Amino acid sequence: xKKNILYILGFVIMLMSSASIKAQxxxxxxQYMYNTVSFNPAYAGNRGALSATAAYRxxxxxxEGAPETLNFSIHTxxxxxxxxxxxxxxxxxxxPSSESTATADISYTIPINRYDLKLSFGVKAGLNILDIxxxxxxxxxxxxxxxxxxxxxxxxxxxxxxxxxxxxxxxLSTPNMLNSEHxxxxxxxxxxxxxxxxxxxxxVFDLNSSFxxxxxxxxxxxxxxxxxxxxxxxxxxxxxxxxxxxYRWDAAVSFLTGFQVNENIMIGYSYDYDLSDFSNYNDxxxxxxxxxxxxxxxxxKVNPRFF
Numbered sequence: 001x002k003k004n005i006l007y008i009l010g011f012v013i014m015l016m017s018s019a020s021i022k023a024q025x026x027x028x029x030x031q032y033m034y035n036t037v038s039f040n041p042a043y044a045g046n047r048g049a050l051s052a053t054a055a056y057r058x059x060x061x062x063x064e065g066a067p068e069t070l071n072f073s074i075h076t077x078x079x080x081x082x083x084x085x086x087x088x089x090x091x092x093x094x095x096p097s098s099e100s101t102a103t104a105d106i107s108y109t110i111p112i113n114r115y116d117l118k119l120s121f122g123v124k125a126g127l128n129i130l131d132i133x134x135x136x137x138x139x140x141x142x143x144x145x146x147x148x149x150x151x152x153x154x155x156x157x158x159x160x161x162x163x164x165x166x167x168x169x170x171x172l173s174t175p176n177m178l179n180s181e182h183x184x185x186x187x188x189x190x191x192x193x194x195x196x197x198x199x200x201x202x203x204v205f206d207l208n209s210s211f212x213x214x215x216x217x218x219x220x221x222x223x224x225x226x227x228x229x230x231x232x233x234x235x236x237x238x239x240x241x242x243x244x245x246x247y248r249w250d251a252a253v254s255f256l257t258g259f260q261v262n263e264n265i266m267i268g269y270s271y272d273y274d275l276s277d278f279s280n281y282n283d284x285x286x287x288x289x290x291x292x293x294x295x296x297x298x299x300x301k302v303n304p305r306f307f
Contacts, residue, residue, distance in 0.1 A: 026175065026196045027069045027092055029057060030246060030254045030270040030287050032218050033232065033307060037073050037086050039198045040173035041105040041122030042162035045077035045084020047293065047305060055289035060274070060282035065095040065136070075105060076295075082109050084122070096136040101128045103156055103175075116165045124158035124175060154178070169307060171200040197221045204306045212236040214306050232256065236306055242268070251275060252285070266291040 029035055035053055036043040052074040060066035075086025086105035091098065103126030110119050130152040160173030177195050202216035213235050220228040227249075234244030234256060242258035252275055258268035272285035 027090055030272055031268055031289055033216055034289055037075050038071055038088055039175045040160035040162060040171045041124035041158055042107045042120040042160035044075040044086035044105040044107040044122055048077060049293045049295045050076040051293045053289060053291045057287040059285040062283045067094040096133045098131045102126050118164055120162040122160045126156040128154045128156050168203040173198045194222055202307055210238050212306055264293055
């Protein structure tokens, strides 16, 4: 069993490193801990219930053409929780472009020892559609061959690993390991999709019967852009109220809150304050999400899982 796990780890890491990474483009979330399946397909089914999450992010409020992101995902375990499947949709708008990605996820979980240590590995596949509307720009040279509306499509193939117990987790993934270059009729490169690598980790401390504390980290790497590092700390009170803060290296500080309305529904909100000079020109970034879960086997009781 251990030898097979090492083979699997080596194979997935080899796939992840098979393409160069050059530009940071993937969606950014402050509350990434509630939307893990969007960037790591190995998480599909790991909540032990049918789990659907919708999230909306409005970045740099007050800036015309600033990024807006809408994400929806749904995943569930099947076959005695060894197999997980999921579907996802993301729409990113920034300036003249609107990018939509639809994906399907599948994961498989292997128990490693009798202390609840498990390894999940997963695959993501789908389609990316990039619409570029040049009518939203002030065009000074109408004869420029690059300044025409375009619709560009490319495939999506991602892989991920997720090592976890009920107390901690470590994940390594890429939501799309394909590098796609889009060209027009005269071979001028108009857009490109580059591979991003995500590393996540977190641990849950039981402070007492009422409070849990979970520090977590996410790093996002792509050649040609600074390494993105998010560090967060969340406190969970009575399995219902979550309060926390986060720091994005040299970029922003954030306030996070969430509330478990009942055993099926959780809502959350976060606010980012920009730490750069750009903070003089925007009113921060806002993010909201709602999660609905069904089939967790709990009656009249909030699901106590923190991740």
